[in-house]
Amino acid sequence: MRTSAFSESEEQAQLRATARAFVTRHAPERDVRVWDEEGSYPERFYREIARLGWYDMVADADEPVEDTAALLITVCEEIGRASSDLVALLNLNISGIRDLARWGTPEQRKTYAEPVLGGHGRFSIGVSEPDVGSDAASVATRAERADGGWVLNGQKTYCEAAGLPGTVMELLVKVGDGGRKRDDLAVFLVPADHPGVEVRRMPALGRNISGIYEVFLHDVRLPDSALLGRPGQGWQILKERLVLERIMISSGFLGSVASVLDMTVAYANEREQFGRTISAYQGVSLPLAEMFVRMDAARCAVQRSAALFDAGAACEVESTMAKFLCGQIYAEASALAMQTQGAYGYVRDHTLPMHHSDGIIARVVAGPPAVQLNVVARSMGLRAG
Ligand SMILES: Cc1cc2nc3c(=O)[nH]c(=O)nc-3n(C[C@H](O)[C@H](O)[C@H](O)COP(=O)(O)OP(=O)(O)OC[C@H]3O[C@@H](n4cnc5c(N)ncnc54)[C@H](O)[C@@H]3O)c2cc1C
Secondary structure, eight states, X not given: OOSSTTSOOHHHHHHHHHHHHHHHHHSOHHHHHHHHHHTOXXXXXXXXXXXXXXXXXXXXXXXXXXXXXXHHHHHHHHHHHHOHHHHHHHHHHHHHHHHHHHHOOHHHIIIIIHHHHTTSOEEEEEOOBTTBSSOGGGOOOEEEEETTEEEEEEEEEEEETTTSTTEEEEEEEEOOOSSSGGGGEEEEEEETTSTTEEEEEEOOSSOTTTOEEEEEEEEEEEOGGGEESOTTOHHHHXXXXXXXXXXXXXXXXXXXXXXXXXXXXHHHHHOXXXXXXXXXXXXXXXXXXXXXXXXXXXXXXXXHHHHHHHTTOOOHHHHXXXXXXXHHHHHHHHHHHHHHTHHHHHSTTSSHHHHHHHHHHHTTTTSOHHHHHHHHHHHTTOOOO
């Protein structure tokens, strides 16, 4: 049990040591660079995560593990030191297992979650569409009733990891035309190799390990057992999922920021120009010190969100603010690191260019800044008009 949101429990400290050793062994910098450059998926890394039991933390909704979020942010921060993209993949699996634990039937858990818990399956999520980004409730992909089951038609975009083998996608689709858009949504569980599903990798600047995919659904026939929860519960499933998701990916970004700052401090202490190490110039040291302060403040925001989550308290606004801060500083810290490391930072014989391209998009994934600030503005009492 922790004494405060900002103190690390013994269990957390042990988990951090385990996670750090795990990352050193299974995701060393040279391997991560190769995975990123080649766009290859580290199957063994995720098999080992399953073996360590980290997915199990969210597998039983009736008996939640104490301090789940506090433990998960520890793991995500350590993995984020290697790559925020690796955290994104971890998050997809954890969020998928948790969605099924909360909303799924025993049969769905056996079919879709058990392979992931066993280390050979994967989850991905499809909300975005060519015409739908931040306004997620406006999805146009439809599920219609047919022959005692459902038929899905439409297109999803930017689905991370959807093309990896053994992936089951959680797709947000429209199931009616009743009243409010949010009441007409449902989540379907769709294996990426199901007949009628076509998955294509999209060229992207970063997130090369997971890969970004577009998904085409042509008369995809599904049984009732592919529906997660009930028709109309899709928005609630997504909204509740996003809280822990934001907390996890935020701590992953923090790990990446810490890593980028560490490599930049080492470089600044070593690189000499005009007879002194560049760390001696305040033009170099003070922006790095300021970034460290901001990282620490963002960590407090993540820890507070995790503590609220673990206490069963509402933390939609707090987790949104944490994601806003962490996305922002990852983008800024990786840009500052590039600038500080000069030409050395730009060449692809270390991982900084990966952090730079993944850092740019940290602001956008899981909601761009303007949309997050809208949530904050409403919480301040500013009216939507
Ligand atoms: C690396 C990566 C991975 C992703 N993974 C997934 C995934 O696995 N599954 C998935 O479904 N999606 C995924 N996405 C999509 C992601 O969720 C969307 O990019 C995000 O929701 C924003 O949508 P958009 O990019 O279409 O931007 P838009 O919503 O079109 O917004 C464009 C710009 O308009 C601004 N804007 C929009 N609405 C408002 C408003 N109300 N007020 C003020 N400004 C506004 C935004 O801030 C933004 O700057 C991923 C995206 C990326 C880049």
